Amino acid sequence: MKVLILPDQQAAVQRAAEIVARTVIAKPDAVLGLATGGTMLPLYDDLARRHRDDGLSFAGVTTFNLDEYIGLAPDHPCSYHHYMRETFFDRVDIDPARTHLPQGDAPDPRAASLEYDALITAAGGIDLQLLGIGQNGHIGFNEPTASLGSRTRIKTLTTDTRRANQRYFASFDETPRYAITVGVATILEARKCVLLATGEAKAKAVFGMVEGPLSAVCPASALQLHPRATVVLDEAAASALELTDYYHHVHPQGGESVFD
Numbered sequence: 001m002k003v004l005i006l007p008d009q010q011a012a013v014q015r016a017a018e019i020v021a022r023t024v025i026a027k028p029d030a031v032l033g034l035a036t037g038g039t040m041l042p043l044y045d046d047l048a049r050r051h052r053d054d055g056l057s058f059a060g061v062t063t064f065n066l067d068e069y070i071g072l073a074p075d076h077p078c079s080y081h082h083y084m085r086e087t088f089f090d091r092v093d094i095d096p097a098r099t100h101l102p103q104g105d106a107p108d109p110r111a112a113s114l115e116y117d118a119l120i121t122a123a124g125g126i127d128l129q130l131l132g133i134g135q136n137g138h139i140g141f142n143e144p145t146a147s148l149g150s151r152t153r154i155k156t157l158t159t160d161t162r163r164a165n166q167r168y169f170a171s172f173d174e175t176p177r178y179a180i181t182v183g184v185a186t187i188l189e190a191r192k193c194v195l196l197a198t199g200e201a202k203a204k205a206v207f208g209m210v211e212g213p214l215s216a217v218c219p220a221s222a223l224q225l226h227p228r229a230t231v232v233l234d235e236a237a238a239s240a241l242e243l244t245d246y247y248h249h250v251h252p253q254g255g256e257s258v259f260d
């Protein structure tokens, strides 16, 4: 696991966006695994800006999002379908037919989950998987105790996650209880993973992911098994890490430490 510590949120977001941009430039028909959540908002802003100002094209790219709330139709304003259109898809030249998210309002969400997993495989697998991390260590909606061998399926959201996401809904009661999420094993099959975490609220989860034991209690720790996982942090998200000498520090004055 390569851990990059950037001086602040903006620098961390920029570095993660650079990794996505480089992947798309090197492979214009790349398959990207995409994430949602507050952390990703400035990253999609950055990518949309690179499209507008630098001509970064997503025309040949295929995308698969990690998750969607069960019960929300794609046009629901709190759905991740809506989030992705607003924050990214409608701002770049991506072909909507090549964008995929789990169908939250599928009549049979179990069957829809299996089909979604198979669709990722049929597309040739994910070249670059973008990830955020929940305060409880979840990736996608793989909540603590999620099997590290799991495939795309229905997960019950923890009260903590529902509280954290309540801000997007009218009330806690209206915050969905279930989601379809890509599984941990499906995530680990991506050829490369980039996890972005910013802010002090993520520090404990980041510690569990990077320095904690490999455990389903912190699903993000599964990235320890991935041969090409990069974790991009700002100083605040990195603040609980103890083995600081082992990481790749990017200093505000310029220059980087040699460890990575």
Ligand SMILES: O=P(O)(O)OC[C@H]1O[C@](O)(CO)[C@@H](O)[C@@H]1O
Binding pocket: 035, 036, 037, 038, 039, 040, 066, 067, 131, 132, 133, 134, 135, 139, 140, 141
């Ligand atoms: O960036 P946030 O809003 O803290 O969310 C953290 C993670 O939780 C999720 O919302 C659940 O999938 C992810 O999309 C996100 O990466």
